Amino acid sequence: MGRIYEALQVEEDFIKAMERKEFRLYYQPKLDLVSGKIIGVEALVRWEHPEKGLLPPLEFIPFAENSGLIIPLGEWILRTACLQIKEWQESGYVHMLMSVNLSAPQLYQPEFADKVQQILTETKLTPKFLNFEITEGVMLDAFQAPKVIRELKGLGVQISLDDFGTGFNSFHYLQELPIDTIKIDQSFVQNCYTDLNDGTIVKSIIEMAHQLQMNIVAEGIYSADQLIFLQQNHCNIGQGYLFSKPLPPDELMKQIDNIEQIVIQKGIPQEVSHQKLYKEMIERTRQDLRDTVRLQQGVIFKFKKIDGKFIHTLSDGKLLYRMGISLEHVIGKELKDIIPFADAVKKERYYQRAWNGEQNITFDGEFNGIAYLTSLTPIRRGGVVTEVIGSTIDITEQKQLTASLRLRESQYRIITENTQDLIRVIDTNYRLEYASPSHELILGYPPEAYEGHLIFEMMHPDDHQRVENIYANAIQSKAPIETEIRLKHVNGYWIDFELKATPVLDESNEVKQIVIVARDISERKKTERFIRKSEKLSIVGQLATSVAHEIRNPLTTIKGFVQLLQKEIDKPIYLNTMLAEIKKLEETVSEFLSFDNTRAPSLVETNLTSLFQQVLLIVKPQLNMNNIEIIYETQSNLPSIHCDQAQIKQVFIRILQNAIEAMPDGGTIKVQILSKGMDHITIRFIDQGIGISEERMKRIGEPFYSTKEKGTGLGLLITHKIVEEHGGRIDINSVLNQGTTVDVMLPVNI
Template identity: 40%
Template sequence: MNEVTEPDEWESSLLSALIRHELFLHYQPMVDLKSGKVTGAEALLRWNHPEKGVLLPKDFFTCAEKGGALSSVEEWILHTACKQNKQWQDQGLPPFVVSVNISAFPLLHGDLVRAVEQALLDSGLEPKYLELEITEKMAMDAVRTIDILFQLKRIGISISVDDFGKGYSSLNYLKRFPIDKLKIDQSFVEQCLEDEKEESVVKTIIGMAKNLRLQVVAEGVETREQLLFLQQNLCDAAQGHLICRPISAGELTDHFSRVQEIVPAIGMGPDQIKQLWKKEVHSQARIELSEALKNQQGMTFKFTKIDERYIHTLCEGELMYRMGLNAEQVLGRELSAFLDSAEAERKTSFYERAWNGEENVNYEGCVNGVYYLAALRPIYQSGKVKEVLASCVDITDLKKTVEALRASEAKYRLIAENMSDIIVVLNRAGSITYTSPAVTTVLGVLPEELQDRQMLQFILPKEKEKVQHAVQKMMEEKLPTQLTFSSVHRNGTDVILEAKGTPVIDNQGEVQQIILIIRNITAQVHAEEFLRKIDKLAAVGHLAAGVAHEIRNPVTSIKGFVQLLRHDQGKQEYFDIMLAEFQQLENILREFVFLTQQRSAIYERVAIGKMLEDAIAPLRESCTNHTFKLHPGTALDLQIWCDPSQIRQLFDNLLSNSVNAMPNGGTVHIKVIPEEHDKVKIQIVDQGCGMSEERIKRLGEPFYSTKEKGTGLGLMISYKIMEYHGGYLHFTSEPEKGTTVEVVFPLEKVRSAT
């Protein structure tokens, strides 16, 4: 064959060589410089040229770089090296990495990732045992290279930079690229013992690799002196003719054990190597610690005690700079050198506690508007505190959040604690976790008495099932609800409550709490009942007007004739009965007439206590087996703006009812009580026969009475009087337990006696 000189001819010949199986691989092992163990083998291409003999890549690759043959050849290398490495593992050799050089053209070719995946799949080799070697020149083409390299890393293979230092080096790409290893170009290794600059380059590359957490491999190791130099400078691995020349796969299998004996035989002793690496580990740890301290978001400092002063020996971290400080201001100085005297004195007390051996001393500080939390811990040596280590974290944002929460909590607590409605918070078990102070006004109990107790304990027995059902419904349906129920004031009176419940749902959609807004609607319910009775009275009033008009004149005439007959003849008792009946009829008519009258225009101020005394006085004389007890209190001096005759009639009616309810005698209690902030209430309590709930509902209806000869018009008139005076009546009673009548006047109708 004629000599091949043109690139196209080289490319054509190379493709022909691939087809004719003239290409083959040699492998040069890499060994660990601590143990001598084989850690990898670089696959090197050889061409058994029919005319020129065995050619190295440098003899033909440059001419073939621009053609398509190179991509095909390197794909063949990739598949062959993976299959060979898997074969070595199957033969029982310890697993190691096989390295394949990739040129710029295949790296930028879109099918490289696919080719690697296919080679691993075909060979069955695990990705971690394959390494691709790229050059610095390829790495510099970052725009097109970096994405492909990250795709390759995601497969699980390793990536190294070959011939490092020979090309255009940049720390930027070393930080950005997913690189695992640097291989020092053999030109530096050859001259490292003869040229100080070359020696510095090798040391610098090794140090830089260590700082970047990269493995470093020296290429071209030819002499024992070079090996010792690399070991002394803590190079990780090496390859070269001293260890093993590139050999065939079969030769590597045969000489594997001998290769692993080279470094232990001619290199440094294991103890010496171990000591060097131990120092390196400590040095690296110090560097890493220093870097970590500098880059931490918080701050770490140390201090010791010298001449009774606490002197700082370390201070690092971003927090220090956010405070407006630097290490020069702090190191070798005490607190008073950079803090005001008061703050320095305060913090010195914490320093003293830690120096005296107290563990976990914590304090909050503030420097130049930056808040931080410091945790101090003593460090001992020979049983004595040598220094104190402190760790600090920035809590400025937390302090702002806490202050905002406190302000928000204070605002809402102020609202909650000044509402007339009760706020109750229940947990999932139905226990009370919070009660607002309004509960004292409404139920007469303190909030702390209800804490951690079941809400149902404070509900009337007849209402418990309804309340429990409502709470359970909110838990299950996770929707707000409203209910009305009754409770009991500490003084024994019933209270009607309206509750609006809202479930509080967490991020998982579960109900954690129920918030109840409870309002006392007792007065509202009573007033509504009173208004319903007033509506009935209005209708009865119209009826009464007609009835009174029709029967008044005939009754008057009959009464006159009966009086004339009385003087002439007939038995006296008959006439007495007739007159009494007529008197009763006249009373009924008078009550009917009252119902038809308009509101009185004769109003004056009258003390409540005096009116009650005037109403009680005649009853004390006529009802000797009854006791009337008017309870003392400042409210007796209050005056109401009223028609005195109507109010006197009101009290006469109510007190007479109490007397009639106790035919065998008893005590009637009368109390005057300020009601909420805008009312005054008069309670009349008897110990009589009481009434059922059904009978109470009918009170005030015309011609319905609990008395044998009653007409019910007295209570109708009482309701009418209260309508005129802007108040209302309310009855509570139980059979055989007596009756309580509440007469309530609005505050705007009440004036002070002064």
């Protein structure tokens, strides 16, 4: 019962002490053991008890840790220490470091690193001037403790491992944690100059810290003998009663000058200390160089020419061992002792060139499956080459990548040079960087005509703004787009293309280029137009037949009466005119009624050459009257087709009549009968007529639209209908004032 009451009383006193601000921070200086200057202090808490006087940490810190009151006390210590060091820095002690001890409960409290960052921000202290001292006893949780320590290190503060050498896992922590400083426990320092074992341990810890490039602090220095021993063994920093006990901040400031004289007065002379320091630095630099050579990824080596032989005097590096070679295989050996004889002979030529003084010698090779690149540099002394230094790097991955890139480049070249699509690459300013060879095949212009030019230069003017807006959206959205455009052929006409444009992103995820693949869809467009016209043709056929039947009967009656009147009148000029007009009406009605011909074509095996000869006999008088010559070309061994001869002759006659009417000044009509593979025969009619404008071409084949002044447009519709019923197709291409080409494509087998 008495112990419980005592514990409760201590807790009550502790809480009141915090409220009354009875805790104080004392500071023990840390000195540079070469210059003697104070480089930092360790903050140590004291309780100024109103009855018991000044209490050391051992009398209340264990209770604070067990009760959890160390959390608010630790926060007060940290904030007070940061404010104090900031005040000293503003007074001129700009490089002083503040060390604060951390206990396990502090380290394991939630979001401790965030709390530290908050205090650093509040006190405006630069993180590098705060050092946390952590003992092995804090490392109770093998996962959480290292995690928090790494978070603290991430803030920029420093970490010291306190009481080093007294625990079981000290070396493990050095390997796993971001430690800046090692503090040698005072139990080893106390007898370091009298006890051989303690002295050896202290020396080993100091040497190890230097090799790990860490600071080393010896705590608990009480005598000049300890100081001198530590100086002789190149300990960086010292702390102990020899210099000063922990002092209040004001008292410490008063004693600084006296404290900083102690190392000079009681330690080894500064000249000797500096010499030892320089000697240690030189040796450390040499060791660093050896370690660097050994640990670098490639190989560094040297050789000399001894008795006419190139002998290696140095060689080390990770690549050497990955090649399966050890130092013993290289040092004191020639090339032929290391690599195959044939390779050695070739490489010795490069060795000789470097020995002759030639700079920047490089060569490559392969050994044990590793591709390598070696460079050689001659070293001169007194103007004479005395040795050559070389470096070798692994280029296996680079060589494999280069080979892969070459293979891909070859594959892409095959694709781009043989594709029937247009492949283009443009920059974000719409300027062409690349045009595939297919441009010349499809558009007639070589790729060089496009590269370096804006992409809109050979695009149809009506497409320009629309496509520019689409490309701008692709750049902004970084997403592929699809659209249709028209590009100009070298012969002046426009070709329809369907394109897909894909943005190419750089390392910053910004659009660097746009890759465009465009496909010629002219044939598809023609087919679509043909289908639309066929649909119209069907509707017109039904309408025309109905209208023609309604007109024909009264027209026949009128014609009969006019003929009777003609016999009764002496000068029937008006009646003759009426009969002529009636005849024209009959012709139009006959065209309408041709749509009523619903019978399927009467198909017979036909030789097109013979059929066309019959057509020529029919149109020959018209050709002669209009001063037009027919040039007729046909392939030999043309296959026969199955067709309705009367209907196909009608098609040919209509096309030739249109060509004749388009050539009022005479000229030449070329007719070619060509075999298109095994499936189709093409009959091509090429005239030298007035041609058809682009706008009119769009309407060719529409019902009641004609390029003739008095035409109905039905003749071309009927022609299309006949060819369609034979399973064929008609294509018309025309350039104004240059002529028209009509292709009639008929299948060989139906």
